[in-house]
Amino acid sequence: MEDTSSFAIRMEGITKRFPGVVANNSIDFAVRQGEIHALLGENGAGKTTLMKILAGLYQPDEGQIWIDGRAASVHSPRDAIDLGIGMIHQHFMLVESHTVAENIILGLDVPRFVLNLEKVEREIAKLADQYHLLVDPGARIWQLSVGEQQRIEILKALYRGARILVMDEPTAVLTPQEAKQLFNTLRSMVAEGHTVVFISHKLGEVMSVADRITVLRRGEVEATVQASETSRQDLARMMVGREVLFRVGKRESEPGDVVLEIDGLGALNDKGLEALRDVSLTVRHGEILGVAGVAGNGQRELAEAIVGLRPVTRGQIRVDGEGVTNRTPREVMDRGVAYIPADRIGSGLVVNLSVAENLILKCYRDPPICNWFFLDGDAISGHAQELVRAYDVMTPGIETRTRLLSGGNLQKLILAREISSKPALMVSVYPTRGLDVGATEAVRRLLLEQRDAGGGILLISEDLDELLSMSDRIAVLYEGRIMGIVESQEARVEALGLMMAGTAPEEDGGE
Ligand SMILES: Nc1ncnc2c1ncn2[C@@H]1O[C@H](COP(=O)(O)OP(=O)(O)O)[C@@H](O)[C@H]1O
Ligand SMILES: [Mg+2]
Structure with a gap:
């Protein structure tokens, strides 16, 4: 028997029911003091629910929790903080108009007049330094990138004395470089004796950052394994419940004529600000052009401009040589353009x-x-x-x-x-977001079949693995500009990541 007092977290027999679904079914979950423990599972497996129970946001229907070997009752987020548990959510909860320091002290039970903001800022700077969390304590939240906001959430948890840090899918909003930086922070935290629970559905990052991994499937624990004693293949099988093929069988592409030609495109976002700046690209028949970028850099506006849902302020769009700039969605569709929107329920289906x-x-x-x-x-x-x-x-x-x-x-x-309408061009936005592994495989196969049948596809995705395995070429969008377009066979994740962060690729005398 393992000495149970060495567990920072022990949850036993946790059951949580929501109307129509058992989100957690008698889950046993134990995290050792000082480890990075990944909680892995597909969408809907019950990861967030389990950790919200730990953080005092949900009450379990059944089950027991021990923190540092002592029975604990976590009835509110306040209780969790007192127990040294800090959770960083998928959607941050910062106040936009406040500064970093103000956000960090917000909600602390300290009367305002006692607060010495300068002292707080110094302490924050010290923590930031200790854990490699680059931030400016005086900056206001709205001025910061998503990656910086995440670092502030971490600082906020540390400042409140969290020794157990739970992060819910933290890399979803980060570039590969920012993710690496985050992993360094997590490692320096466990080196200092903190404990980290890292929620993810990405096998690669779980393998690289975690000491141990607990796999959840359909609300139940499938297994807890040592990262050094497992493989991506094993993890995928546990996650999905069957063998998973990683490589969608992809044939060499046979690009034909240009189907989509975009030249010097400009468009505004919903706030009336410039969302696309001088975007030029082409897609050929029988080719998938991937569009990479951190969400919010013009992807949505690009797709909408092409399919006629967003006015174009300058530039040209041609489909099979015919101008479709600022035509109605119906006219664009009649030219053979199909649209797979990010928002399936709002605009994809009734x-x-x-x-x-x-x-x-x-x-x-x-x-x-x-x-x-x-x-x-x-x-x-x-x-x-x-x-x-x-x-x-x-x-x-x-x-x-x-x-x-x-x-x-x-x-x-x-x-x-969309495919049965035999489109010449398909504009596909985050087509596998939120899908389980099985459905993801099916959707990717359908897109490749469409390509092999001679269709052109513009594939917008935030999943670099997906872009690398599906695309023939990859364009990177940053702040509404194309930072570069590369052959996906030659593309390197690091190079794509740099472009996603706004660094232009090195000149190689090409073009
Ligand atoms: N607040 C809620 N109300 C009703 N159902 C919920 C709620 N939160 C989660 N669920 C359901 O519980 C299941 C597990 O969800 P969740 O814990 O969010 O999974 P994961 O984080 O692994 O994607 C899903 O079927 C989800 O729809
Ligand atoms: Mg979740």
Whole structure:
């Protein structure tokens, strides 16, 4: 038996039910003092729920918690802080108009007049230095990048005396370099005797940063393993419950004529600020052009400008040689452009319509679906049944409201509808975000098949592994500009990361 007093965290028999789902089912989870322990699992596996219970944000229906060997009752975030537990959430909770130092002391039980802000700033600077957390204590939150805001959340937790730090999917918003920097910080924290729980669904980073790994699947613990004694393949199998193929079989591409040509494009974001600056690129038939970048650098605006959903302030867009700049979405679609939006439920599908109805949203004006202004019911259901089968959409039936389908099946439904319209160009934004490994594989395979059938694809993604394995070339967007376009076979993660952070690639005398 292991000496249980060496556990910083011990959770036993934790069960948490939400309406219709058991998010945590009798979970046993133990983290040793001074280790980095990864909590790995697919979307919906129950990771966040388990850690919110530890942080006092949820109460478990059943189960016991021990902190540092002592039975603990964590009924509120306040209790968690008193026990030395700090959690950094996926969405930060900082006050935009306050300074770094003000945010860090916010909510502390210290009367304001006692506070010596200069002293606080000095202490923060010392902590920042100790843990390699580069920040300016006097800066205001709105001036900071997402990576900096995350460092402030960490400082805030440390300043409040957290010895156990829980980070929920911290690298989702970071460039590869920032992620590396974060890992250094985590390592220096455990070297000082802190304990870290690191939530992730990314196998590579879990393998590189964690001492031990607990895999959750469907609300249950699959296993706890030593990182040095496992492999990506093993972890993937535990996470998904079956063998996983990492490489989507990808053929050599055979690029044809240019399908999309963008020249000097400018566009504004929703706040009326410049979101795209002089963007030029091309996509060929039979080619996937990946677009990399930290979210919020113009990706969404680029996709919307192409498909006619956002006005273009300057520049030109041509599809198969024909100008489509500032045309309506309908006109752009009629030129053979399909759109797989990031937001499946808002703009991809009408959730209150049935599967069959959603599948004809694009072709309801054409025969055989519509003849002489009448919708043909048999043709509609035949069409729907065929697509549901061909694209392996799991649905009780074609009359089912789409609202009831899972994320992966919603995405397959959108792809079925878009690909069956035989588009010349597909603009695909974060197509696998939030999907489980199985659905991700299926979606990637469908996109590659579309490419091999001669379609051009603009693939916007925040997952570099996805871009490297899917794309033929990769363009990097930073603050609305293209920092560079590279062949994906020659692309290196470090080089892409530098461009994502705004550093132009080194001149190699090319072009
Ligand atoms: N506040 C909530 N209300 C209802 N259901 C929830 C809530 N939070 C999570 N769930 C559900 O619990 C399950 C586990 O979710 P979560 O812990 O967020 O998983 P993970 O963090 O591993 O992606 C999911 O099915 C999710 O939909
Ligand atoms: Mg989560």
